[in-house]
Amino acid sequence: MNAPLFTATWQWRRLALCQALALGLLLLWLIPTVRTQLLTFDAGLFHVLNTPLAHSTAWLYLWTFFSLRPVDALVGLVLLALLVRGGWAYPTHQVRPALATFIGLLVILLIVRTLLTKGIEAWGLQHSSPSDVLPGAYLLSDRFPGLEHGWELKDRSGASFPGDHASVLLLWALFMAHFTRGGRRLVVAALAVLFMLPRLVAGAHWGSDDYIxxxxxxxxxxxxxxxxxxxxxLAHRGERLLTPPLRGLGRLPVLGRLSLLRP
Structure with missing residues (x-):
């Protein structure tokens, strides 16, 4: 008998520890003196990452590419491919419940993030991105003005806390890290860091928007x-909802070979 991917139990100690750590990070950021120190560190980090844009063509074109909204969709496909690849993080028969669970958690994340953002705005603590605030910032949108609207080049934000892009990447990374070990866990961590960097290099977010x-x-x-x-x-109910449409797709040529679409 195949073991379930998730256990329907309350793990109170781990739950309390993780929730306390998450709450502690937010409370730490809310302390004015700590927040000032974090933003000072973030300003230095921004200049280290952003200044080379003015001197290196390779650096400039690399991060301009990764700062385009359509590229976010490509990144999403990479993350999805690892999420639904049978045998990489979990057996093939557990791909559907894993996908259903992640989708459910992603919806919860979007709701919580919206509430937190509104709370930050109501408290008057929201801030603009470093590209709008710090002197000497190299703006990709100034260098490539045609990309800002046509390709939604992302290098600034009037409300940058918390890091929306980073929260999704880190949710995916924590989810995948739960099922992987060794080199595969390192791959997960490396991809999360790599795909968070474009917003930091371009200046759309402060570092603490992401790591806090x-x-x-x-x-x-x-x-x-x-x-x-x-x-x-989520795994049980979500798999029941996903199975009928995926069964139909699995009858199509080529697509039927995908782990997600196999019976």
Whole structure:
């Protein structure tokens, strides 16, 4: 008998630890003196990553490419491919419940992130991105003005906390890290860091938007799923919803070879 991917049990100690860590990160950021120190560190980090754009053509074109909205869709496909690849993080027969669970957790993340963003705005603590604030910033949108609207080049934001892009990447990374070990876990971590860098290089987000805001959101949501019966419930109900349409797609040539579409 195949073991379930998730256990429908309450893991109170792990849940409390992760939720306390997530809440602690947010509370730390709310302390004015700490937030000032974090932004000072973030400013230095931004200049280290952003300044080479003015001097290196390769650096400029690399991060301009990764800062385009359509490229975000390509990144999403890469992450999805690893998520639904049978035998990489979990056996083939567990791909569907894993996908269903991740989709459910992603919806929860989007809801929590929206509420947090509105709360930050209501408290008057929201801030603009470093590209709009710091002197000497190299703006990709100034260098390539045609890309800002036609290709939605992302190098600025009027409300950059928490890092929305980073929160999704970190949720995926924490989810995949739960099932992988060794080199594969390193691949997961490397991809998450790599795909978070474009917003930091271009200046759309401060570092703490990601390593405080994005991480707190992802950690809180992944813990809520994995350390309670929630993930097991999402896997069971979500798989039932996904199976009929996926069964139909699995009858198509070539597509039927995909782990996600196999019976």
């Amino acid at each position: 805001g994005g991480l707190a959101l992802a950690l809180g949501v992944i813990s809520l799923g994995l350390h309670t019966p929630l993930a097991a419930g």
